[in-house]
Amino acid sequence: MTKKGIALVICICIMTALCACGGSGTGGAGNSADSQAAAGKGSSAAAGSEAGENAADSETSADSAQEAGRIIVGSKDFTENEIVAEIYALALEDAGFTVERRMNIASSVIHTSLVNKEVELYPEYTGTGLLSILQMDLITDPNQVYETVKAAYKKEFGVTWLDYAPANDGQGIFVSRKVSDEYGITTISDLQAHASDIRFASQGEFDEREDGIPGLEKVYGPFDWKSSKVYDNGLKYQVVENDEADAAPAYTTEGRLVETDKFVLLEDDKQVWPPYNIAPVVRDEVLEAYPQIAEILNSISTALDTETVTSLNAKVDIDQEEYEDVALDFYESIKNIVE
Numbered sequence: 001m002t003k004k005g006i007a008l009v010i011c012i013c014i015m016t017a018l019c020a021c022g023g024s025g026t027g028g029a030g031n032s033a034d035s036q037a038a039a040g041k042g043s044s045a046a047a048g049s050e051a052g053e054n055a056a057d058s059e060t061s062a063d064s065a066q067e068a069g070r071i072i073v074g075s076k077d078f079t080e081n082e083i084v085a086e087i088y089a090l091a092l093e094d095a096g097f098t099v100e101r102r103m104n105i106a107s108s109v110i111h112t113s114l115v116n117k118e119v120e121l122y123p124e125y126t127g128t129g130l131l132s133i134l135q136m137d138l139i140t141d142p143n144q145v146y147e148t149v150k151a152a153y154k155k156e157f158g159v160t161w162l163d164y165a166p167a168n169d170g171q172g173i174f175v176s177r178k179v180s181d182e183y184g185i186t187t188i189s190d191l192q193a194h195a196s197d198i199r200f201a202s203q204g205e206f207d208e209r210e211d212g213i214p215g216l217e218k219v220y221g222p223f224d225w226k227s228s229k230v231y232d233n234g235l236k237y238q239v240v241e242n243d244e245a246d247a248a249p250a251y252t253t254e255g256r257l258v259e260t261d262k263f264v265l266l267e268d269d270k271q272v273w274p275p276y277n278i279a280p281v282v283r284d285e286v287l288e289a290y291p292q293i294a295e296i297l298n299s300i301s302t303a304l305d306t307e308t309v310t311s312l313n314a315k316v317d318i319d320q321e322e323y324e325d326v327a328l329d330f331y332e333s334i335k336n337i338v339e
Contacts, residue, residue, distance in 0.1 A: 076105060168277050188267065
């Protein structure tokens with residue numbers, strides 16, 4: 001073959017090889033584009049599916065949050081209020097809420113904490129709302145006090161009073177069982193009639209406060225005690241039990257009043273003192289978000305009468321149990337009314 005012939009053959013071979021490579025390249029690029037498109041569709045489908053699932057999860061979470069969210073429960077700085085607040089917290093947790101507890105807040109500032117959204121609910125007393133917070137005139141009818149504070153709190157603070165409990169932690173006077181039996185003293189009218197036979201253990205300010213002796217004397221008449229001495233509040237049960245005194249002021253749910261073989265709480269038969277029924281107070285926006293709170297806490301209130309609350313206080317203040325344990329035991333005994 002001549003050199004020209006050989007060169008021609010080489011050119012033909014090179015041209016053929018180039019055409020074959022070009023076809024292969026174009027086909028590969030096409031398949032790659034289809035693959036990427038298919039992969040894109042697959043990724044989009046997967047992403048769409050994942051987004052759908054996330055959206056569904058989000059919707060479910062939103063529904064759950066609407067059904068039961070996070071609630072901040074507060075309490076005042078004394079045994080009874082801590083017990084009741086803990087019972088509220090346990091009932092809300094049982095209903096699916098996440099509860100943050102802010103207990104032991106000073107009684108003088110807890111209302112401000114509620115209004116400032118530092119807590120969302122806590123146990124309050126109708127008499128405290130009427131006289132200390134709203135600074136209204138004295139009312140002694142329990143329902144009238146409740147309706148008055150309920151309307152005023154709604155208007156002034158955007159706060160709702162839920163149902164009040166029968167439990168009344170109000171002002172009272174107790175006498176020794178011995179004196180009650182000897183003179184037939186079961187009411188404050190009886191006490192006034194026998195005041196000249198009674199050694200009174202005062203706490204000083206009770207002799208001067210409008211809701212103390214001055215208020216009583218306006219309605220019941222003068223209390224001309226056999227004697228009256230001032231004792232520290234923490235000693236009043238001790239001095240009566242030791243026969244150093246016969247009567248002393250008290251609050252009506254104090255733990256030692258369960259010892260009815262030693263002490264008799266007298267009936268305020270002429271209703272001088274305002275009621276201090278306990279009830280949950282809740283910020284309105286919280287109730288609007290979680291309206292089921294009302295039913296849960298109202299059911300708790302039905303189980304709290306004065307005798308029950310006094311007994312719960314005694315478990316902590318006398319038997320030295322922890323308030324959380326006392327609240328849990330009580331809640332377990334009544335949780336069927338909440339469910």
